Amino acid sequence: MNNNNFSNSFERNFVAIIAILSAFTLIYLSIQGPMFLGNIKYKTAEVVNNQLIGQDIINLVLLSPILFLSGIGLILKKNYAKYLLLMTPLFLIYYALSYTIGWEWSNSEYTGNNQHYFFFFLFVLVSSIIFMMYTLSIFPKNVECTFKKRGLTIYSILMIFFLFVFASMWIAEVVELTKTGMTRGYDIAPTAFWLVRTFDLGFTIPLGLISIYLLWVRPQSSYPIQFMFYGFFFTMIIAVNAMGIMMLIKNDPTFLWRDLLVFLSLAIIIFIGFVYIMKNYKVNNLI
Numbered sequence: 001m002n003n004n005n006f007s008n009s010f011e012r013n014f015v016a017i018i019a020i021l022s023a024f025t026l027i028y029l030s031i032q033g034p035m036f037l038g039n040i041k042y043k044t045a046e047v048v049n050n051q052l053i054g055q056d057i058i059n060l061v062l063l064s065p066i067l068f069l070s071g072i073g074l075i076l077k078k079n080y081a082k083y084l085l086l087m088t089p090l091f092l093i094y095y096a097l098s099y100t101i102g103w104e105w106s107n108s109e110y111t112g113n114n115q116h117y118f119f120f121f122l123f124v125l126v127s128s129i130i131f132m133m134y135t136l137s138i139f140p141k142n143v144e145c146t147f148k149k150r151g152l153t154i155y156s157i158l159m160i161f162f163l164f165v166f167a168s169m170w171i172a173e174v175v176e177l178t179k180t181g182m183t184r185g186y187d188i189a190p191t192a193f194w195l196v197r198t199f200d201l202g203f204t205i206p207l208g209l210i211s212i213y214l215l216w217v218r219p220q221s222s223y224p225i226q227f228m229f230y231g232f233f234f235t236m237i238i239a240v241n242a243m244g245i246m247m248l249i250k251n252d253p254t255f256l257w258r259d260l261l262v263f264l265s266l267a268i269i270i271f272i273g274f275v276y277i278m279k280n281y282k283v284n285n286l287i
Contacts, residue, residue, distance in 0.1 A: 005138050006082070012074050015134045019071035019085060022092075022127045023064040025120055030056040030064075032117070043103040043112035045188035050250040054243035055095070062238060063088065086135040086224065087231025090207075092128035094199060094236065096121045102195040132228070139224035144282040147219055155273055156212050162266050163208045169259065170197045185254040208233065215277070223281055230274045237267045 006012040032039045034049040035056040042052065066084050073081025099121045104110045174197055177183040186193050211229040214222040240263050247255040 006074065006077060007134070007138055011134065012077070015085075015130060016071040016074035016081075018127050018130055019067045019074065022124060023067035023071065025123055026059040026064040026067070029117065029120055030060040035060075040114050040117055041112035042114045043105060043107070043110040044192060045104075045110070047252055047254065048189055048192065050247045050252045051243040054246040055239055057246075058235070058239040058242050059095070062235065063091070082135050082138055083227065085131050086139060086228050087235060089128040089132035089135075090228060090232035091235040091239070092124050092131070094203075094232075096125035096128065097199070098192075098195060100125070102192050104189060104191050107191075136224050136228070139227070140283045142283065143220055143223045145219045145223075145280055146282070147215065147280045151276070152215060155276055156215070158269055159208065159212055159273055162262070162269050163205050165262055166266060167201060167205050169262065170201055173197070184256070188254075204233075204236065219280075223283075226277055226281075230270070230277065233270045234274055237263060237270050241267055 029040070031037055033052060033056045034040070034042075035053045042048070066088055070081045070085035070088070073079075073084065099114075100118065103112070103114065173183045173193075177186055177193075183193075207229055211222075211226055214225060219226075241260070244255070244260040244263055246252075248260065
């Protein structure tokens, strides 16, 4: 059976156009940012630009090609398009929210013009919701899974361990802040501090734990959710490591080897986990 369910032509072509436009939007924002032209002046400390450059690099070399290929694939009715596109929405939601509400808007010490680019970020946010709803509706349902308890147990233990190590870093900083009134980087970007900790502790880490739970209780029916989750984990951890490497290269005073080593370890675990999970799913005519 050829799995070519793309819904109706209007929806498929509409989403394809939105995906291609989103790709060019990310390219435009990356070029306008601190990595190249520096035309976008974000309302935050200058040192934060080190992280923004890492983010822009990933948007330019990873996210925009994925979106462009997804759009072209949808136009040509290629099955790979739905897989590529489902990797992007959660990451794009995180990105768009970070770049709209994550700045120090109320701090008079910072000036910038990023508000002039608001509608570009808003377009990315709305597009990501469209991508998520569309790809979940057309994703393959005829799947079989072959998970063995031993392998799944090993993977689950490793993933849970590193997720809790990740969570403990942010929790420790929040506890330090509540006790002393200050922690690493809080003085220069308090809004960004709370956004990242809230999003990771309330969204990223719970998603990881939920994905592991679903592998145990309903692995077959959760296939599209697993793919979307791991698409997010994979793109996000690449972006986070790119930020950390840029901070290292630029001698960022907020850089910590501890954080980079944890994130690099998480990247390895997530990559192995993604391969492991996809190998244990069988879909008729996957590509």
